[in-house]
Amino acid sequence: MKYFTKEMWLGWNSRDVGEQQRADEQSKRNWLEYEQQLEELQSRLGPEAYHFFKNEERHDGRLVAFTVGDAINYKVHGALKFDINKHDTTVEIKLLGPQLDVLYTLNYKGIQRVIFDYPTDAPLFYHEGDHIGDWGYDEVTAVDENYLRHEVLFSTGTTILIEFKRFSYEREACEGTRYQCL
16 A cells, blocks of 8 residues: 555554654645645546546445455356356456445456555454454556556455456445444
8 A cells, every 4th residue: 555554554543642643744735746646647547437437435344245256256057168268367346335335346457466465464453253243444656557446454364355347346235333232
């Protein structure tokens, strides 16, 4: 992650007021830089994907599923037989929004690289056996002229990195709340 780092998140949660201030000031600068570079990627992302990364609320969401494969939507009993020579590596993420009232299905195609780091060697707010944690911060950056990178940092320090050519998403309303136990 270039703009929203583990170090910054630790700084926000430090007991040292000076460290909190430094992290807050750095995050303000980084947020402005990130928004500027995201704007520059708008034409590569397309209007719907740009809308997702610019406007859809993800912070404190919950990862439901993270799927990677060469045929993740293959139907075993479907009309088409599996083609061992077809290479269509894709990634799908299912993410509940922060209020657990919307399900996002994120689809990545033209995959170059995927990393899922859990549990990480550099944890944040993690204890052995914990869940993956809340979706903290994510950013989209350019790898080169052909590929974009989406990185996600979770509250536990878990990270996802996906380098891709095409991104799309679906948004589905669902019933849920963070406060079911009240």
